[in-house]
Amino acid sequence: MGTISTNESNFDLKTRKPNKFVPLEINTELKNKISNWASNNVFYGLFPVVGDSMTCNNKKSIPEGSFIFAAEIKYNPNNLLPIPIKKPMAILINDRNGKEHLLCKTIFFLDEVFGRIGLRSYNHNHKDFFIPTSFIKRIFEIHEVYDRNMKAHNYFKVAL
Numbered sequence: 001m002g003t004i005s006t007n008e009s010n011f012d013l014k015t016r017k018p019n020k021f022v023p024l025e026i027n028t029e030l031k032n033k034i035s036n037w038a039s040n041n042v043f044y045g046l047f048p049v050v051g052d053s054m055t056c057n058n059k060k061s062i063p064e065g066s067f068i069f070a071a072e073i074k075y076n077p078n079n080l081l082p083i084p085i086k087k088p089m090a091i092l093i094n095d096r097n098g099k100e101h102l103l104c105k106t107i108f109f110l111d112e113v114f115g116r117i118g119l120r121s122y123n124h125n126h127k128d129f130f131i132p133t134s135f136i137k138r139i140f141e142i143h144e145v146y147d148r149n150m151k152a153h154n155y156f157k158v159a160l
Helices: 010-015 028-039
Strands: 044-048 067-073 088-094 100-111 116-120 129-132 136-146
Touching: 028 067, 028 136, 044 136, 067 088
Parallel strands: none
Antiparallel strands: 044 067, 067 136, 088 100, 088 136, 100 116, 116 129
16 A cells, blocks of 8 residues: 655546546647646646536536636635636635535635635525635636537626
8 A cells, every 4th residue: 555645635636647648639829828837847737526516607617517618827815816806717626524525616706804705606506605724725717618528608708
């Protein structure tokens, strides 16, 4: 049995090397972003969506079974203002028990005074909630949503 460094997360282990390659529709704008991320050593990838919290009855819906294409943004818990709000993001957190979760939510509130952020789902059956910034490990900005057949939704061509 191997051991895992305490500095290395399960997410880090799972994303170290790609385990699968899939053909994707990528527009010119996203190709240019990928080139920029690669040259600046920014982590990006395709992640599966599990659960219905981001499912709604309009074009901004991110249904269960779809995939999000996201790139890591710089995160500093002492300076939350650069974090985009009211836009879908993927937030890697450790919960109170130390378990890792990658949440797909919109950030609707940044509270530097109490060190927390407010998260919202598109599905109104899921309530807003706050998490301490100390739970946040990494934040990823979503740049495209793909369906189960890896077809792009042209997600950011619709008004959010």
